[in-house]
Amino acid sequence: MLIIKLVFKNAFRSKLRSFLTILGLSLAIVAFGFLRTVVEAWYAGVEASSATRLVTRNAISLIFPLPISYKEKIRQVEGVDIVSFGHWFGGVYIDPKNFFANFAIEPESYLKLYPEYLIPEEQKKAFIKDRKGAIAGKKIVEKFGWNLGDNITLKGTIYPGNWEFVLRGLYIGKDKTIDESQFFFHWDYLNENLRKFSPSIADHAGFYIVGIKDAKYAAIVSERIDKQFKNSLAETLTETERAFQLSFIYMTEAILFVIQLVSLIVIIIILAVVANTMAMSVRERLPEFAVFKALGVGGWRVVFLIFGEALILTTIGCLIGTILTFPAAKAFADKMSNYFPVFIVKDETLIFDIIITLVIAVVSSILPTIRALKVTVAESLTRVR
Amino acid sequence: MSKKKNLIEIKNVYKSYRRGNLLIPVLEDITFEIEEGEFLALMGPSGSGKSTLLNLIAGIDKPDKGTIIVDGIDITSLSESELAQWRGLNIGFIFQFYNLIPVLTAFENVELPLLLTNLTKKQRRQQVSLALKIVNLEDRKDHYPGQLSGGQQQRVAIARAFVTDPTILVADEPTGDLDRLSAEEILDLMTRLNLELGKTIIMVTHDPQAAKKARKILTLDKGILYADHQARI
Ligand SMILES: Nc1ncnc2c1ncn2[C@@H]1O[C@H](COP(=O)(O)OP(=O)(O)OP(=O)(O)O)[C@@H](O)[C@H]1O
Ligand SMILES: [Mg+2]
Numbered sequence: 001m002l003i004i005k006l007v008f009k010n011a012f013r014s015k016l017r018s019f020l021t022i023l024g025l026s027l028a029i030v031a032f033g034f035l036r037t038v039v040e041a042w043y044a045g046v047e048a049s050s051a052t053r054l055v056t057r058n059a060i061s062l063i064f065p066l067p068i069s070y071k072e073k074i075r076q077v078e079g080v081d082i083v084s085f086g087h088w089f090g091g092v093y094i095d096p097k098n099f100f101a102n103f104a105i106e107p108e109s110y111l112k113l114y115p116e117y118l119i120p121e122e123q124k125k126a127f128i129k130d131r132k133g134a135i136a137g138k139k140i141v142e143k144f145g146w147n148l149g150d151n152i153t154l155k156g157t158i159y160p161g162n163w164e165f166v167l168r169g170l171y172i173g174k175d176k177t178i179d180e181s182q183f184f185f186h187w188d189y190l191n192e193n194l195r196k197f198s199p200s201i202a203d204h205a206g207f208y209i210v211g212i213k214d215a216k217y218a219a220i221v222s223e224r225i226d227k228q229f230k231n232s233l234a235e236t237l238t239e240t241e242r243a244f245q246l247s248f249i250y251m252t253e254a255i256l257f258v259i260q261l262v263s264l265i266v267i268i269i270i271l272a273v274v275a276n277t278m279a280m281s282v283r284e285r286l287p288e289f290a291v292f293k294a295l296g297v298g299g300w301r302v303v304f305l306i307f308g309e310a311l312i313l314t315t316i317g318c319l320i321g322t323i324l325t326f327p328a329a330k331a332f333a334d335k336m337s338n339y340f341p342v343f344i345v346k347d348e349t350l351i352f353d354i355i356i357t358l359v360i361a362v363v364s365s366i367l368p369t370i371r372a373l374k375v376t377v378a379e380s381l382t383r384v385r
Numbered sequence: 386m387s388k389k390k391n392l393i394e395i396k397n398v399y400k401s402y403r404r405g406n407l408l409i410p411v412l413e414d415i416t417f418e419i420e421e422g423e424f425l426a427l428m429g430p431s432g433s434g435k436s437t438l439l440n441l442i443a444g445i446d447k448p449d450k451g452t453i454i455v456d457g458i459d460i461t462s463l464s465e466s467e468l469a470q471w472r473g474l475n476i477g478f479i480f481q482f483y484n485l486i487p488v489l490t491a492f493e494n495v496e497l498p499l500l501l502t503n504l505t506k507k508q509r510r511q512q513v514s515l516a517l518k519i520v521n522l523e524d525r526k527d528h529y530p531g532q533l534s535g536g537q538q539q540r541v542a543i544a545r546a547f548v549t550d551p552t553i554l555v556a557d558e559p560t561g562d563l564d565r566l567s568a569e570e571i572l573d574l575m576t577r578l579n580l581e582l583g584k585t586i587i588m589v590t591h592d593p594q595a596a597k598k599a600r601k602i603l604t605l606d607k608g609i610l611y612a613d614h615q616a617r618i
């Protein structure tokens with residue numbers, strides 16, 4: 001139809017301006033998608049958390065451990081199913097740049113509590129059997145080119161010395177939200193050495209993971225656990241794994257807020273750019289709109305012409321931007337996988353892109369449309385220019 | 386020649402413009418009639434209000450006072466949207482600067498006003514082709530305005546003006562931007578539209594040569610209209 005054809009032709013009448021507008025829009029969409037993905041990545045741990053797992057830690061701070069004797073006591077609390085524990089080891093592989101999370105854990109119970117780490121049965125058995133055994137996520141195994149049976153040495157930062165492990169298993173995540181860059185080994189192995197060389201800090205766990213029978217009772221069970229250790233030397237703080245993960249994020253909330261603010265500003269800037277483009281296009285073409293008006297081609301056709309033009313520009317920009325978001329995120333994810341083990345562009349981000357596109361198209365068309373509708377034929381056409 | 390009926394009746398029309406807090410009267414108590422099938426030239430010095438008067442008759446501006454009755458309808462009483470619809474049906478516009486849409490071909494430019502009609506695509510094509518044939522530009526139908534001479538562009542604009550078969554054509558200095566030869570062509574074309582298709586034409590012009598082509602000349606000066614001479618028979 002003629003009017004649709006006209007919309008498309010209008011959109012590319014000023015090629016350079018359309019190109020720059022689309023370029024700006026694409027970059028803004030990439031920036032927006034990227035920043036949102038950063039925020040999502042930050043919350044990845046929260047997303048992966050289970051409603052039936054509680055985390056018990058020292059009430060004063062996570063950096064103070066809890067006595068290993070607590071395990072039995074927690075297990076006896078009503079509503080508790082399985083108890084496991086872990087300890088942040090903080091070991092470094094060759095170079096501090098190769099950062100990945102490594103924990104000393106109680107293997108059997110821990111893996112039972114984390115069914116989302118998928119490991120072949122015989123690897124799991126081999127790991128549990130071998131006192132120096134370790135398992136690692138697919139990402140770091142691939143990154144460092146490890147094979148099963150390899151000796152892996154971590155340099156202790158909290159516990160000095162070179163610690164030798166044998167890779168017995170590789171886990172993959174059940175879904176994309178699972179961090180595949182962790183390293184786990186036997187807590188017993190750590191503890192034996194501590195007993196030998198620094199007995200005062202032996203027999204402690206950094207945190208307990210508590211599997212409960214019913215997610216409904218998470219609050220009550222947490223309360224019961226903490227009551228157990230009230231007025232003891234190491235009081236505990238128990239919360240859901242989700243709350244535990246969130247507490248890490250709260251520490252960086254200000255940064256997240258800034259990131260989200262920046263995303264918003266990016267959108268406002270690009271809105272201004274598109275609005276300016278539309279205003280310029282319509283201003284230049286006011287005599288044409290006057291012709292339309294004289295011919296009686298007014299009203300919704302004018303609205304359609306202007307909105308359609310804005311929509312074409314924003315849609316192309318959004319499309320290019322959205323397509324580019326994926327390689328941009330991928331490049332970032334590859335480079336920064338140490339810090340953002342889970343970095344994926346989510347569907348919601350794409351839906352946001354579409355909403356932004358529509359909103360920008362509508363908002364940037366409003367004033368130019370009013371202007372075009374109000375054009376007076378007499379003034380625009382018959383006065384000598 | 387028998388007396389024809391009056392197509393347009395302009396009665397006691399006043400129009401003034403406001404500049405700052407100054408009120409500039411442009412038209413004062415204008416009264417005259419235009420017969421059906423007339424070819425009228427409106428002359429007068431610059432700033433005398435020719436365009437203003439033409440715009441009032443064409444329904445793109447409204448008088449401060451007075452009535453303008455076209456074919457029995459008082460257009461001064463129509464609402465903005467009624468007026469737009471009325472224009473689409475009754476008036477064809479020819480402008481000094483052609484005002485074609487540069488990104489549409491000659492054919493598409495002529496097709497534009499037909500978007501308001503209920504014609505099928507096929508009927509539209511036929512009508513556009515016919516209009517282009519009348520202005521003798523069939524072979525240029527796929528050209529863009531930028532690829533046409535001024536005279537050719539004005540012919541396309543004329544085709545656009547009469548393609549909807551309006552009763553009245555209004556032209557504000559249609560030859561003002563053209564050389565003698567092209568102007569001659571345009572005026573001949575308008576004469577044909579007047580004689581062969583029976584269009585009532587109102588043309589504003591500065592050019593006495595152009596005015597001569599009209600059947601009747603009216604001169605506007607300082608807000609007052611003078612019946613000039615009968616130009617042609
Ligand atoms: N929209 C407007 N606002 C203010 N003044 C206007 C407007 N339109 C016309 N005028 C004034 O009204 C007077 C008549 O203008 P008009 O355009 O009708 O003259 P004209 O006879 O067509 O002149 P020209 O031969 O130069 O085209 C002029 O003084 C002009 O400045
Ligand atoms: Mg004028």
